[in-house]
Amino acid sequence: MGFEYGGILGIIILVLDIxxxxxxxxxxxxxxxxxxxxxxxxxxxxxxxIIWFLAGRGRV
Structure with missing residues (x-):
């Protein structure tokens, strides 16, 4: 069960990074x-x- 949540979390992080x-x-x-x-x-x-969202989002 933990693997499924880890996979979903990984996909969410990948999408947010892209x-x-x-x-x-x-x-x-x-x-x-x-x-x-x-x-x-x-x-x-x-x-x-997280750093980009807090510090650089409006500047870049």
Whole structure:
């Protein structure tokens, strides 16, 4: 039963990470900041998403 919830949670995190990366790409920030935020999200999927949502969402 735990595996099923872990799989669903993993899919939700993946979808949210893809959404965040698309938002970063569409944003008006510099190329360097976009690359940096995308790397943070790819390397730290959960924590990177939370940091981007709190700190960088309106700036990139």
């Amino acid at each position: 959404w965040a990366i698309l938002q970063i790409i569409k944003g008006g920030g510099s190329t360097g900041s976009k690359v940096l935020w995308i790397l943070v999200i790819l390397l730290l999927p959960v924590i990177g998403l």
